[in-house]
Amino acid sequence: MALMGDYHTHTVYSHGKGSIEHNVLCAIRRGLKEVAITDHGFNHVTYGVRRRKIGRMRAELTMLAVKYPQVRALLGVEANILDTRGHIDVRESDKPCLDIIVCGYHKFVATSSFAAPLTYFLPNNLGASSAKVRVRNTEAYIKALEHNEIDILSHPGNFCKCDIREVARACKHFGTYFELNGKRILISDDELAAAAEEGCAFILDSDAHRPRDVGDVRTALATAERVGIPKESIANYNRLPTFKRMRREDARG
Numbered sequence: 001m002a003l004m005g006d007y008h009t010h011t012v013y014s015h016g017k018g019s020i021e022h023n024v025l026c027a028i029r030r031g032l033k034e035v036a037i038t039d040h041g042f043n044h045v046t047y048g049v050r051r052r053k054i055g056r057m058r059a060e061l062t063m064l065a066v067k068y069p070q071v072r073a074l075l076g077v078e079a080n081i082l083d084t085r086g087h088i089d090v091r092e093s094d095k096p097c098l099d100i101i102v103c104g105y106h107k108f109v110a111t112s113s114f115a116a117p118l119t120y121f122l123p124n125n126l127g128a129s130s131a132k133v134r135v136r137n138t139e140a141y142i143k144a145l146e147h148n149e150i151d152i153l154s155h156p157g158n159f160c161k162c163d164i165r166e167v168a169r170a171c172k173h174f175g176t177y178f179e180l181n182g183k184r185i186l187i188s189d190d191e192l193a194a195a196a197e198e199g200c201a202f203i204l205d206s207d208a209h210r211p212r213d214v215g216d217v218r219t220a221l222a223t224a225e226r227v228g229i230p231k232e233s234i235a236n237y238n239r240l241p242t243f244k245r246m247r248r249e250d251a252r253g
């Protein structure tokens with residue numbers, strides 16, 4: 001046992017290289033029990049998944065569940081934080097179609113209003129007044145977590161200066177997993193250690209854009225080990241995580 005599921009993978013429906021089936025096959029080869037298809041959110045300017053494709057993606061997953069019963073494939077999205085007021089690009093009407101919601105900060109996203117800070121279109125690390133940018137980004141993360149049922153916060157702090165300790169505290173408070181991203185972690189070991197001190201639950205994801213990278217979390221795991229994050233606080237290591245909708249359904253019995 002080790003990694004049990006990978007909950008952040010891309011396909012050709014956004015700017016990944018492979019099909020949903022390719023990702024599922026790679027997950028099986030890696031011995032995973034679960035894999036989530038989480039293409040880029042609808043407001044991403046260049047490669048957001050089209051809303052009208054979600055039905056077809058669900059149909060593919062239903063077919064693959066019969067063909068490959070050994071792995072459970074979930075349909076999600078990697079949503080975008082749109083502003084500092086808690087808006088993300090998942091609508092109420094999208095939610096019944098999705099098993100999980102991954103959400104993160106990305107550059108080049110159409111924001112929710114023209115009044116939104118221009119920096120949400122631009123690399124956030126280039127602000128003339130970086131202390132202000134840091135405060136604003138931290139607020140954007142916390143408000144997004146507060147106002148939406150986000151299961152996983154993807155790559156916190158990547159290309160988005162913020163107070164990681166505050167963000168991790170909000171993840172713990174709102175029951176959102178703090179992602180250890182397999183592609184890159186751009187925050188420092190000290191920042192990650194601060195997140196761990198806050199007691200949030202972590203999740204290892206590949207963020208694969210090619211099928212062969214599904215389940216490859218080696219660099220994220222190495223970082224976790226270096227920082228001293230206990231394995232017990234990683235939700236998909238030697239066990240399966242529970243996501244918000246599943247918790248609700250369990251509570252209903």
Ligand SMILES: [Zn+2]
Pocket residue numbers: 078104106154155
């Ligand atoms: Zn991302």
Ligand SMILES: [Zn+2]
Pocket residue numbers: 008010078154207
């Ligand atoms: Zn991604």
